[in-house]
Amino acid sequence: MGVSYLAVGWNRQKKIYDWFIFAFCVLYLSTFIAITAISNPDYTFETALIRSTATLAILLLHVILSIGPLTRINKKFLPLLYNRRHLGVTMFTIALIHGSFSILQFHALGNVNPFVSLFTANTQYNSVSKFPFQALGFFALVIFFLMAITSHDFWLHTLSPKIWKTLHLFVYLAYFLVIMHVMLGVVQYETNPVLFVMVLAGAAALITLHLVAGTREVRKDNQLFKLKSEGFVYVCESRDVPDNCAKIFCIDKERIALFRFEDKLYAIHNVCKHQGGPLGEGQIIDGCITCPWHGYQYLPQNGQSPLPFKEKVNTYHVKVAGSQVWLNPQPLPEGTERPGAAIIIPDNQIIENVK
Amino acid sequence: MSNNDFYIGWMPKAPGSFARHTKKVIIALLILAVTVGVLLATAQKKFSTGQFEFGRLTNITGVYFKEPVPAIKVMSGKDLLGRASYITIPLIGYGKFGAGGIILDLEKEKHLDLVKKEITLKGTLLYNDGKLLMQIDAADDPLVSVNKAAGENILPLQKELGEQTILGEIVDPKCFFGVMKPGEGKPHKDCAIRCISGGIPPVLKVINNEGEANYYLLMGAQGEKMNQAVKEFVAAPVAVKAKVVKYDDWVILYVTDKKSISPVSARQLIKPGSQTIGCIAPCLK
Numbered sequence: 001m002g003v004s005y006l007a008v009g010w011n012r013q014k015k016i017y018d019w020f021i022f023a024f025c026v027l028y029l030s031t032f033i034a035i036t037a038i039s040n041p042d043y044t045f046e047t048a049l050i051r052s053t054a055t056l057a058i059l060l061l062h063v064i065l066s067i068g069p070l071t072r073i074n075k076k077f078l079p080l081l082y083n084r085r086h087l088g089v090t091m092f093t094i095a096l097i098h099g100s101f102s103i104l105q106f107h108a109l110g111n112v113n114p115f116v117s118l119f120t121a122n123t124q125y126n127s128v129s130k131f132p133f134q135a136l137g138f139f140a141l142v143i144f145f146l147m148a149i150t151s152h153d154f155w156l157h158t159l160s161p162k163i164w165k166t167l168h169l170f171v172y173l174a175y176f177l178v179i180m181h182v183m184l185g186v187v188q189y190e191t192n193p194v195l196f197v198m199v200l201a202g203a204a205a206l207i208t209l210h211l212v213a214g215t216r217e218v219r220k221d222n223q224l225f226k227l228k229s230e231g232f233v234y235v236c237e238s239r240d241v242p243d244n245c246a247k248i249f250c251i252d253k254e255r256i257a258l259f260r261f262e263d264k265l266y267a268i269h270n271v272c273k274h275q276g277g278p279l280g281e282g283q284i285i286d287g288c289i290t291c292p293w294h295g296y297q298y299l300p301q302n303g304q305s306p307l308p309f310k311e312k313v314n315t316y317h318v319k320v321a322g323s324q325v326w327l328n329p330q331p332l333p334e335g336t337e338r339p340g341a342a343i344i345i346p347d348n349q350i351i352e353n354v355k
Numbered sequence: 356m357s358n359n360d361f362y363i364g365w366m367p368k369a370p371g372s373f374a375r376h377t378k379k380v381i382i383a384l385l386i387l388a389v390t391v392g393v394l395l396a397t398a399q400k401k402f403s404t405g406q407f408e409f410g411r412l413t414n415i416t417g418v419y420f421k422e423p424v425p426a427i428k429v430m431s432g433k434d435l436l437g438r439a440s441y442i443t444i445p446l447i448g449y450g451k452f453g454a455g456g457i458i459l460d461l462e463k464e465k466h467l468d469l470v471k472k473e474i475t476l477k478g479t480l481l482y483n484d485g486k487l488l489m490q491i492d493a494a495d496d497p498l499v500s501v502n503k504a505a506g507e508n509i510l511p512l513q514k515e516l517g518e519q520t521i522l523g524e525i526v527d528p529k530c531f532f533g534v535m536k537p538g539e540g541k542p543h544k545d546c547a548i549r550c551i552s553g554g555i556p557p558v559l560k561v562i563n564n565e566g567e568a569n570y571y572l573l574m575g576a577q578g579e580k581m582n583q584a585v586k587e588f589v590a591a592p593v594a595v596k597a598k599v600v601k602y603d604d605w606v607i608l609y610v611t612d613k614k615s616i617s618p619v620s621a622r623q624l625i626k627p628g629s630q631t632i633g634c635i636a637p638c639l640k
Contacts, residue, residue, distance in 0.1 A: 012367045020381055024388050031392030040402040044536045047402070055395050063384065075362070076376035082364030105535065106546035109450025111553045121545040121552075123587075130591060134545055189540035194398035198391070283361040295363040 017083040021090050028056045046105055053098035060091040061175060062202045069213035078292055085151040092148040099141045133185035140177035143170045165276055179203060221250040232326040238343045248280035251329035256316055259289055259300050264340025266300035267316035267327055302337040405483030405533035412495060416475040418505040423574050423607050424556040425454045427476060428509060443603050447529045449492035453554025457491055461498045475499040481533030484568055488532055516599035522623055523561035525589045527551050544590035557585045559595055559608060571606045584613045592619045
């Protein structure tokens, strides 16, 4: 978010996050390789490396894909989301080690180029059981590569948030390719069902998490607003909106965050310009609406990021009639200044506040 | 949620409730890492006992034969009747190549025909399950010496075992007998195809109903290479109908044509301890 790009500041939280990723990877790799060596004296290090990196990358991919829905279900998972890109780049690096060693081992030193061999050694593309599963892993790796190299915010701004987000949604295609890579490859070789069961359990857990989080979103989106007047829709009572926080409404497919700040109500588009975070789940910090995902900020009265930043979101008309709050779901151009709708505070509440 | 309970990643510290929750999540993930690592590592199929003496060169003296596959026949001692016994060591090249090209180059370079001559070769040994192979690499100057022409008594003892239909899996012997683990099955399929395409002679791995493994070299009906023809059948269960000929300590399957190889269900292959019969041939050892 800004007019110039600076090196990422490794603050305390980032350092803790990266140390945790490092510890997680080292712990997994050393456990897998040590157990392999102990239980298989005839093991080869290349195979242990290929297998340990493969399974670690898949484990990390499951963690990465769980973080999104988990934060939708419980905000306490937000610290895992903030630096999720570090986890993604780590996962790609581990997958790259797996892919590179596999191509080297299975395709190098042959009579054709290893990358040609990858697609032409086994040509039984018309068979499910004999399908060249390595090609699936390769395409998944290409997607992870594109995601890793565009993970910095520079690319988010260069490509535009929409294209960036679309590109990064390909992670689900990559996940499917990875699962098929495993099912059509090593699962056909192993006789112990542990790997098969774990892959299925992982997929089931991810699907469940996404369904639970998605159902909550859909429920919010399907909320019906019956009272309408001159383009305005009655949404709630003014006391329902907590101070410095927001309530989210989806009216005519328009997601709107209604914030209360200094006893006035402001409505802005709920979707953060950065990565589409839910602004309405954020708070007002230092007078700015702050996105819960990555801390991007907007002024409540005009939906603009404080200078020198340039992000802008739509604003909406709000009016307060007695204790009722009415919203006009017709978006105003991004960054349009709107005065807040003053909340009429009952006398007894003022007395309570003074006390 | 109070203001103090709002998490922002760019702040130096997370609020207490978030920090406490994150610590629990971190501990859970570390336990998950160890658990998954242990489960997956212990669930792996046992690695084969094959050995590839990588980086170690050995000199072996024996008689070179070009047919049915490039190999040297080495005297390994005497049997109970005091007769000389021999072991046939198929030769393979560096990387995913057969040894034929290297031997041809050596013959051209030395202006010699090495067939049926006693030679000393320097190479890397690989072995498993009673089979020994040798990798020769042009970079190692593999031809140490050419000693003399061998006598007729060294010629391979051939015994025809008739036509048989045998169930098994086609593997490339270089990877299977030591270079890779696993050197068989679907994960290794592409590599096996590449090795066989490069001239390494295909081998049919057969498990008999006692659970013992037998290995048969695959050739065309006239002794020609079957490498290209078997590519599509590699690393999957197949039935091979062939004329079976025993050459000393190796058995050769002379396959009439590609139609004599057909895919079969994995269930038709023997599983040690079960009653399934994978090898129809009664005694091919």
